[in-house]
Amino acid sequence: MRSAYSVETVRAAERELMARLPEGALMQRAAAGLAAACADLLGRVYGSRIVLLVGSGDNGGDALYAGARLARRGAGVTAVLLAPERAHAEGLAALRRAGGAVAGVEGAEDLIPRADLVLDGIVGIGGKGGLRPDAARLAPVVETSRAAVVAVDLPSGVDADTGEVRGAAIRADLTVTFGTHKPGLLVDPAREYAGSVRLVDIGLALPVEAELEALQHADVARLLPVPTGESDKYRRGVVGIAAGSARYPGAAVLAVAGALRGGAGAVRYVGPAGDAVIARFPETLVSDQGPKRAGRVQAWVVGPGAGDDAASVAEVLAADVPVLIDADGLRLADAGAVRGRRAPTLMTPHAGEAAALLGVARESVxxxxxxxxxxxxxxxxxxxxxxxxTTLVADSGGGAVRVNPTGTAWLATAGSGDVLSGLAGSLLAAGLSAVDAGSAAAYLHGLAGRFAADGAPVGAHDVADGIRGAWRDVRAG
Structure with a gap:
């Protein structure tokens, strides 16, 4: 599992470690890892041209010390000082001793286009509110250059704690982060500015509980239900799907497809799309009598393609089992009924639906x-x-937010969310908590989409068909 910690937590861990180390030792550790990452990216250091963009904080010091190491290996290194009077004095002296040059910000627009590598040390993890004008002016110059761009700890202009990007920001090919991931490196829109992320261990002692978690194969494999010799279809869990309408029967078919591949022993379908569901999946238990009369289930999925069927949504919310609410169900669900539920509830909005629920513009979300x-x-x-x-899973009780690292932009296709709902609902019925069911489903769904697409367009049915391959891949480690 990859963990990310807030700036406050990281700063506290750094202070505790620096109190036990000789002065400057922590920065030297960071600079050594940074220089090694730059050398790996360049391939050949000797004779390469490197431009350091140096701000006034410790990130600027890291960049200067790393630049000194690269200069000693034969690179031509020039530091562009955005705040010359506040540049890290010892780091600047080390660069000059190694043969590096220094320039003012007015020379950056000539230096950057000729560089092989640009090292972004303008702003550190404490930066808030976007870049100042001198730095903001350099962001498009860096982005249009041919140079490889490496960010120190995180790209300048992004918020380390929230992932927000306010105005111009440096877009990196590689971010070398120290001690731990920061939330902004895992959450869009900042994540897309980070490029690949390389973590350098500098010896920080961090709390057990992080602000953000990203599951990996081994974590998801431990969550997935596996039948035993004593299992039958009821012990494995039965998931109910209340979805679809005369206008949107496909939503029901796709939600059932996801549910059948999600580990539960049986799927009960309730709604007007029964004929379409049976034609595609004859193993489904179909009813047109409403959720109350569908028979026993261990979890419900309600909402995909449901149109204006508020009665079914209300019946499902009244059930004393875990419930997943998606799509039309989010619009039709009574907020008080959701808050008053005793059994777990998992809501699965996209940004537009979340904006409607919060009463804000989609862009704000x-x-x-x-x-x-x-x-x-x-x-x-x-x-x-x-x-x-970036798919995120948060629990009302607080704790770490889960961020999903799998997926592909090809998943932005009609019906993909219906498959995800069925998959997550099946995992709820199999006994996973709402956080685990949502996290594992998002992981499998993203992986299935990636496998199904393989660089080409896919439909939602392709994603559903890919779940079994993703499940096997996760279980195989």
Missing amino acids: EEARLESVRELAGRYGATVLLKGS
Whole structure:
């Protein structure tokens, strides 16, 4: 599992470590890892041209010391000082001793286009509110250059704690981060500025509980239900699907497809699309008598393609089993009924649906995804899976927010969310908590989409068909 910690937590760990180390030792550790990453990216250090963009903080010091190491290996290194009077004095002296040059910001626009590598040390993890004008002017110059771009700890201009990007920011090919990941490196829109991320261990002692978690294969494999010799279809769990309408029968078919591949022993379908469901999946237990008369289930999925069927949504919310609410169900669900539920509730909005639930513009959710998913979870007393370029899962009780590392932009296709709902609902019925069911489903769904696409367009049915391959891949480690 990859963990990310807030700036406050990282700063406290750094202070504790620096108190036990000789002065400057922690920065030297960071600079050594940074220089090694730059050398790996360059391939050949000797004769390469490197430009350091140096701000006034410790990130600037890291960049200067790393530049000195690269200069001693034969690189031509020039430091562009954005705040010359506040540059890290010892780091600057080390660069000069190694043969590095120094320039003012006015020379950067000539130096950057000729560079093989640009090292972004403008702003560190404490930066807030976007770049200042001199630095902001350099962001498009860096982005249009041919140079490889390496960010020190995180790209300048992104918020380390929230992943927000306010204005111009440096877009990196590689971010070398120290001690631990920062939330902004895992959450869009900041994540897309980070490029590949390389973690350098500098010896920080961090708390057990992080602000953000990203599951990996081994974590998901431990969560997935596996039948035993004593299992039958009822012991494995039965998931109910209340979805679809005369206008949207495909949503029901796709939600059932996801559910059948999600580990539960049986799927009960309730709704007007029974004929379409049976034609595609004859193993489904179909009823048209409403959720109350469908028979026993261990979890419900309600909402995909449901149109205006508020009665079914209300019946499902009244059930004393875990419930997943998606799509039309989010619009039709009574907020008080959701908050009053005793059994677990998992809500799965995309950014537009989340914006409607919060009463804000869609752009506000997309710009502050971490804040939005936490706000929704707290407001509704539910676990919330916020779909999108970065899928996040937050619990109303607080704790670490889960961020999904799998997926592909090809998953932005009609019906993909219906498959995810069925998959997550099946995992709920199999006994997983709402957080684990949402996290594992998002992971498998993203992996299935990636496998199914393989660089080409896919439909939602392709994603559903890919779940078994993703499941096997996760179990195989």
